[in-house]
Amino acid sequence: MPHPFVIVTLLVLVIRLGLWLNKQRKADAGREAPAAGLVSRSELVEVGSEPTDPAARAALDAARAGDWRPAAAYLSGDEGDWSARYARMNPFGELAATDDLWLWQWRKEQPDSPEAALVHTCALVKRAWEIRTGQYASEVTREQATGFHQVLQEAAEASHEAIRLAPADDPNPWAAQQAIAMGQGWSRERYRELWAEIVAREPHHFGAHTAALQYWCAKWRGSDALMHGFADEAIAGAPAGSLLTVLKLRAYWEQVLRDKSAATLYRSAEFTAALDAALADLAAADPAHPGTVPSRGWIAHGLIENGRPAQALELFRGMGREIAGPWIYYGNPAAVFDAARTKAARAAA
Structure with missing residues (x-):
């Protein structure tokens, strides 16, 4: 029998070797990204967190400094369809959820601004969901639930004002009510009435459809x-x-x-057909479409799960610094996203 000292020494060597190999794997992954035409992991940000439009960045910087006017001018522009205008609203709602002095000044000086009313609604919705957290209902504390419903009711009241102030053909204040509907547990009949208001104004609203899928999934009301x-x-x-x-x-x-055993669906003929349809849809889309980067993320994930990781590499390149797709829902988005990119890069090589 080996001497105890020898056994301990071997164990230490094995542990050190494992640590070294892990360090090398991380270093290799870091080298692979730039070599494959991808940005390094340290540069990655979640989709939408840093607007690529210079006008949006300038307006956000001005709002942080207390000046609401650039935001008002930017959000009142009529460029793009309703989906694009809705997407432009998001970073301003995010900012106002934590810093709303500029928004209150805007509302004071332009009380009839539909854009300010919609930003106010979005900010309250975001604030409410931050109070609740993303945990399952069984894990949300009583205090969190109470605060959530109080702020969500404020958001509901703000949304009614946003609808009143908006042009009659604007679907966006209605679309903003979807998160309220989920949080307040609207019945399917009531939600369908809301949905009818949205699609009557914009039948193919990207953000509204994304939110509606959440309402109809099993973890919410479907x-x-x-x-x-x-x-x-x-x-x-x-x-x-x-x-x-x-x-x-x-x-x-x-x-x-919800059901890990259903993962076999990713290799099914039905999923493959859905994936190919999404690839064709992406090829036909306007590059400025607000869903372009998120779609690249979901399609890249689908390709990897479908056994076609090499095809995903070009999508990852197109995403640049932005993490999109299912990876944003994990605890360490940059790490899991980078692992997926590395897999695609290795398969392509």
């Missing part, structure tokens, strides 16, 4: 069947380039998230 049915119906009536085909990929992910 089921796997209702969720897939909603995705199929939305895709059937959508034009090429709408990027609504990505709803089907998200639906599969939601299903697998």
Whole structure:
């Protein structure tokens, strides 16, 4: 029998070797990213956290400094469709959720501004969900639940004002009510009435469809069947380039998230067909579409799960610094996203 000292020495050597190999793997991954035309992990940010539009960045910087006027000018512009305008609103709602002095000044000086009213609604919604946290309902404390519902009711009241002030054909104040509907537990009948208001104004609103898929999934107010049915119906009536085909990929992910045994679906003929349809939809989409980067993320994830990781590399390159797709829902988005990119890069090589 080996001497105890020898055994301990061997164990120490094995541990040190393991640590060294892990360090080398991380170093190799860091070298692989730039070599494959990808930004390094240290440069990654979550999608939407840093607007790429210089006008948006300037308006946000001005708002942080207390000047609301650039934000008002930027958000009142009529460039793009309703989906694009809705996406532009998001970073300002994020900012106002934590720093709203500039927003209150804006509302004071322009009380009838529909854009200010919508930012106010979005900020309250975000604040409410931050209080609740992203935990399952069983893990939310009584204090968190109480605060959540109080602020969400304020958001509901603000949304009614936003609807009143907005042009009659604007779907965005209605779309903002979707997060309120989920949090307040609106019945399916009531939600369908809300949905009718949205699609009457914009039948293919990207952000609204993404939120609606959440309402119809099993973890909220629907089921796997209702969720897939909603995705199929939305895709059937959508034009090429709408990027609504990505709803089907998200639906599969939601299903697998709740039932790990369903992961075999990723190699099914149905999923492969949905994935190919999403690739064609992305190719037909306007690069300025607000869903372009998120869609690249979901399609890249689908390709990896479908056994086609090499095809995902070009999508990761197109995403630049932004982390999008299911990886943003993990505890360390940059790490899991980088691991997926590395897998694609190695497969392509």
